[in-house]
Amino acid sequence: MGVIDKLVVCGVGLIGGSFAMALRRAGMVRRIVGIGRSQASLARAVELGVIDEACSDWAAALDGADFVLLAPPVGQMDAVMAAMAPHLATGTIVTDAGSTKRDVIDATYRHLSGHLAYTVPGHPIAGAEKSGVEAAFASLYEGRRVVVTPLPENEPAAILRVREAWDACGALIHEMPPQEHDRVFAAVSHLPHLLAFGLVHDLAQRSNAEQLFSFAAGGFRDFTRIAASHPEMWRDICIANRQALLAELDQYLAELAHLRALLLSGDAARLETLFSEARAARNAWGEQFANSANPAASPE
Numbered sequence: 001m002g003v004i005d006k007l008v009v010c011g012v013g014l015i016g017g018s019f020a021m022a023l024r025r026a027g028m029v030r031r032i033v034g035i036g037r038s039q040a041s042l043a044r045a046v047e048l049g050v051i052d053e054a055c056s057d058w059a060a061a062l063d064g065a066d067f068v069l070l071a072p073p074v075g076q077m078d079a080v081m082a083a084m085a086p087h088l089a090t091g092t093i094v095t096d097a098g099s100t101k102r103d104v105i106d107a108t109y110r111h112l113s114g115h116l117a118y119t120v121p122g123h124p125i126a127g128a129e130k131s132g133v134e135a136a137f138a139s140l141y142e143g144r145r146v147v148v149t150p151l152p153e154n155e156p157a158a159i160l161r162v163r164e165a166w167d168a169c170g171a172l173i174h175e176m177p178p179q180e181h182d183r184v185f186a187a188v189s190h191l192p193h194l195l196a197f198g199l200v201h202d203l204a205q206r207s208n209a210e211q212l213f214s215f216a217a218g219g220f221r222d223f224t225r226i227a228a229s230h231p232e233m234w235r236d237i238c239i240a241n242r243q244a245l246l247a248e249l250d251q252y253l254a255e256l257a258h259l260r261a262l263l264l265s266g267d268a269a270r271l272e273t274l275f276s277e278a279r280a281a282r283n284a285w286g287e288q289f290a291n292s293a294n295p296a297a298s299p300e
């Protein structure tokens, strides 16, 4: 891949910052400009060497830019695209890191209709419950998957350029239609986050919350780590993908109702069968990473 002359990162947090650091480490970029909502965090990004320069307006940021990564919360994508659209030059590659794809694509058609050939939606399946540029690191994407959901209007060369950028970050690229993307991640990412937030919230509101948390151990920590994730980011994801998330929630509520019925009737045999099936599926999921070429890429 040709080196990126000027990379613009909009939203220099965990995801945008790590992308900038990974491309710099790979020698794939000459200059990195950050644009965002908080001048203080952009100044910190310059101090940390994640970006070379902070910009406060799109005209200056996009002047001479050949590649743009949009990495603000998904609820900000609409406003961001509206603001950047008048300043985009033909041929500048635009991609995003949003956790949901249909809403981001809707915003793309609304605001970047003249730039569809070069706007390639994406989603890195790597991250953490931590946020902000301080949490960014160059190896975040190594061995991780990135889902690219190309538009029918995309120039093949633009898709290739986005794939090459993620490849330079060490990621494994996977293409998928946006609707399928949103259904899959509702099940394996958005629902677990909703449940973790919900459980911690429920316990925290109780009069004996202090006592409960003081006795919580590793199981509680593992189940609820993601309840420490960024509230704005997860508000936006849950709202954007609520149609698919509601379907997953209903299915999970049915599973809970089944579990409740087994408990109520004291059906130990069926409960054990269900637990055994779940354990086998969980172990098989874990083992696929142990046996992979890059066990370090395990999400565990």
Ligand SMILES: NC(=O)C1=CN([C@@H]2O[C@H](COP(=O)(O)OP(=O)(O)OC[C@H]3O[C@@H](n4cnc5c(N)ncnc54)[C@H](O)[C@@H]3O)[C@@H](O)[C@H]2O)C=CC1
Residues within 6 Å of the ligand: 010, 011, 012, 013, 014, 015, 016, 035, 036, 037, 038, 041, 071, 072, 073, 074, 076, 079, 080, 097, 098, 099, 100, 123, 124, 125, 126, 127, 128, 129, 130, 131, 132, 133, 230, 233, 237
């Ligand atoms: N945290 C994670 O594990 C993952 C997050 N994502 C997605 O990546 C995006 C960024 O997430 P993080 O880096 O974790 O969040 P973050 O909170 O670390 O960074 C977001 C950055 O966007 C900036 N920002 C907010 N509104 C903005 C606006 N209107 N214009 C420009 N900048 C704005 C914030 O100031 C912050 O610096 C989100 O869309 C999220 O859904 C995707 C994969 C994993």
Ligand SMILES: O=C(O)C(=O)Cc1ccc(O)cc1
Residues within 6 Å of the ligand: 098, 099, 124, 125, 126, 127, 128, 129, 189, 226
């Ligand atoms: O912290 C974790 O385990 C995550 O699940 C990170 C994550 C958060 C959001 C995404 O869209 C993708 C990955």
